[in-house]
Amino acid sequence: MDKRSRAMFINSLSGFKSANLIATINKQQQTNVAMFSSVVHLGASPALVGFIMRPETSPNHDSKITQRHTLNNIIETESYTINQVSAHFWQQAHQTSARYNEDDSEFNHVGLTPYYLDGTPAPFVQESQLKYSLKLVDIMPIKHNNTQMVIGEITRVLCLKNAIKSDGFIDIESLNTVCVSGLDSYHETTHLSRLSYAKTDRQVTPIGINGKAK
């Protein structure tokens, strides 16, 4: 396989991936927003989220320049936001991976709106229905391929109240959050069900969206 097909193939293997925009700002107030499909839950207490940063020198990764601006800004301000991509702006989100110059904000180019809250330097993406700010905790080098895992602690969550169920579950499908497969394929979802807590002495059963028995 050639390099590009191999990247496409291997990127499909992990399954469906989250679609998130990571937004940042540098000390000159220049904003940046970039698409990431590698955001991963690390733990609830403390509330930690990670994402994978590609190597600076990778030859076949298209969005590396945009992504490095993201990392540079995070290092400068220790602040960033993660914004779930929904069916209302998935094409604009993908457009952020074009190689815009550092002094050219993707917000302007793709038609998304920065939204600021006191105490959080980085902008949120106003169009996103579920978004949160993070404070940088660590950047862990992954020596085997020169990627890095950027770890942040969640400081503030903005989400439509209706989507949050009484047991804490957020119905992200009701927010039209999309997911990604491979490098460029986007998908909406259709709920199968939530399932009961698994026990050894019985089979799991479907439960309601609110976490209660059906």
Next chain:
Amino acid sequence: MDKRSRAMFINSLSGFKSANLIATINKQQQTNVAMFSSVVHLGASPALVGFIMRPETSPNHDSKITQRHTLNNIIETESYTINQVSAHFWQQAHQTSARYNEDDSEFNHVGLTPYYLDGTPAPFVQESQLKYSLKLVDIMPIKHNNTQMVIGEITRVLCLKNAIKSDGFIDIESLNTVCVSGLDSYHETTHLSRLSYAKTDRQVTPIGINGKAK
């Protein structure tokens, strides 16, 4: 928020997650299979995939025992398989997170079938339509919450040929691969589109499933 609601809430923030079964074996030929929603693509060359292992001592994580069997087996044999969960067996996949004893294989309890290939000690999950074997590369401790990222290199991929497109993209939706939100919610997908490579001088446009212009 109480601990369980907080876990449910924070687990919903990263977006849709991959649904994968990780299957292992120990030196006594005891097999294990466990559900993970944290598998993440790390890079294509070498082909590296990571997943997050919860801490041994976490009080409110239900599947920790099963998951620790997974880690112990990987350390013993350096071999494991990742198997995409599809709509044909998502409830059985969720059932693997019950706290079965170490000498009790989840394969028997949930009705999934181990499948062996010469040269790969760990079993595959026969029911999975896209599965691959890995060799352990590294276990990186994440000191901030005592989780670990387990990194493996892909050694062999088993996938229905029809799902692999000419540019390397795998149509995992055609394999009925499901995704997860929160701790217990499962979803099928509906394709929006693949999108063209993003360029600064034009808007991205939908392309065909084979990667060619529509």
